[in-house]
Amino acid sequence: MAVCSLVSTPKCSILAGWRWGNRNRFPTRNPAEFNQKGNDLPRETTRCWGIWPPAIYYRQPSEPTEGIPMQIQRNPTRSVRVGSITVGAGHPIAVQSMTATHTTDIPATVALVNDLHHAGADVVRIAVDSDKDAAALAEIRKQTSANLSVDLQENYRLVTQVAPHVNKVRYNPGHLYHHEKSKPWQDKVKFIIEAAAANDCAIRVGVNCGSVDPAIKDKFDPHDSIGPMLASATEHCELLDSIGFNRYVVSLKDSDPSKVVEVNQRFAQLRPDVPLHLGVTEAGLPPDGIIKTRIAFEQLIGRGIGDTIRVSLTVPNSQKSMEIQVGRQIVDDIYAGRLRSVVALDPSKLNIISCPSCSRVENEAFVELAQQVKEMTAYAKDYAITIAVMGCRVNGPGETDDADLGLWCGPAKVNLKRRSEPIGAFGYDEILPKLRQELDALIAQQQSSQAS
Numbered sequence: 001m002a003v004c005s006l007v008s009t010p011k012c013s014i015l016a017g018w019r020w021g022n023r024n025r026f027p028t029r030n031p032a033e034f035n036q037k038g039n040d041l042p043r044e045t046t047r048c049w050g051i052w053p054p055a056i057y058y059r060q061p062s063e064p065t066e067g068i069p070m071q072i073q074r075n076p077t078r079s080v081r082v083g084s085i086t087v088g089a090g091h092p093i094a095v096q097s098m099t100a101t102h103t104t105d106i107p108a109t110v111a112l113v114n115d116l117h118h119a120g121a122d123v124v125r126i127a128v129d130s131d132k133d134a135a136a137l138a139e140i141r142k143q144t145s146a147n148l149s150v151d152l153q154e155n156y157r158l159v160t161q162v163a164p165h166v167n168k169v170r171y172n173p174g175h176l177y178h179h180e181k182s183k184p185w186q187d188k189v190k191f192i193i194e195a196a197a198a199n200d201c202a203i204r205v206g207v208n209c210g211s212v213d214p215a216i217k218d219k220f221d222p223h224d225s226i227g228p229m230l231a232s233a234t235e236h237c238e239l240l241d242s243i244g245f246n247r248y249v250v251s252l253k254d255s256d257p258s259k260v261v262e263v264n265q266r267f268a269q270l271r272p273d274v275p276l277h278l279g280v281t282e283a284g285l286p287p288d289g290i291i292k293t294r295i296a297f298e299q300l301i302g303r304g305i306g307d308t309i310r311v312s313l314t315v316p317n318s319q320k321s322m323e324i325q326v327g328r329q330i331v332d333d334i335y336a337g338r339l340r341s342v343v344a345l346d347p348s349k350l351n352i353i354s355c356p357s358c359s360r361v362e363n364e365a366f367v368e369l370a371q372q373v374k375e376m377t378a379y380a381k382d383y384a385i386t387i388a389v390m391g392c393r394v395n396g397p398g399e400t401d402d403a404d405l406g407l408w409c410g411p412a413k414v415n416l417k418r419r420s421e422p423i424g425a426f427g428y429d430e431i432l433p434k435l436r437q438e439l440d441a442l443i444a445q446q447q448s449s450q451a452s
Ligand code: SF4
Pocket: 355, 356, 357, 358, 359, 360, 361, 390, 391, 392, 393, 394, 395, 396, 399
């Protein structure tokens, strides 16, 4: 049997004990083929993450699958109950997902919540941005027994309407400044916590690379993206501790897996008692989105960091349960020692990031657009360029700032940016040629700087 050469290199010592199938004998297939009906990735599949772009290898069922089971010493986090499950304190790593339907479309949202629940989701998150969303949530609650989490964005005061219907409330410290600008953020957090405590809800302090509190960001070097995230998370933990509320978890998400690893490792050193929710935000389309997530999770979970996870994939709602199946598969694989990576993403290659979509998507053409962007830009695979494709105007403008080219989708137009500089808004049928033009210009720039 041929063995992936990386297994025997020092780079891949973590792969010891793992054997790969022969690439020629086991041709690549698209994982989506396995998930048309929400079925699990078959256990006999293996992927080689040692090559970029990654090849996907399939093992013959007769070949060994087991690596050396890992002895993982989980961080001694506190326990946090979320409805019928408990996160932290050595409890099984909980796997979560999020709806991407319009929350006001009650039948579609209930169907998706239940689909995720039946696929094994421990918690399902729903975004709520308006009074109408909050009213719909009350109805959704009646039609499902899933543990529900709610995602508050700018309008933190909605918490009093939603907390009675959910088991967990997530707030983003970076969004608290939008409303009531003169009110101290501490008062806003106390308001959220009072509602959570009164309604038996846990809290997630969800810090995101693209929306860090600007007051904290200003105190750091603009090139330091990790410091502000850590400072924001720890100051919120201190506030929650000081008011005697410790039923909370923290998440620190970035679209770059290496930053997810670094920021979570550093946070876990500072606060080993706080349960961590892991995720690579805007990981994108499968299989790349799965690979990015796996890379980060292996590094963290393998070191005992992480109590709950979400795999964020850009997939249609009919395939959203893939997030649960992939999440469980990754956790199972890590514990069984079936580790597939220690590779960093290659910074000299094209990197496409795209959000997993949620109820804020205003044009469902977004998922298809993300796929088209990936296909159209394949010719640029050998250039160090990052392209971000985001589904909405809520987070799209901020989350695309760090990409070389960013697209965020509105109801009828797609907005195109060169880093933080807007280029214009274009129809869904106009955007690809426009993007190509910008991409060609970037490539020409890189070529001329290499030549000089
Ligand atoms: Fe939802 Fe917008 Fe974030 Fe995409 S960018 S996941 S649509 S909030």
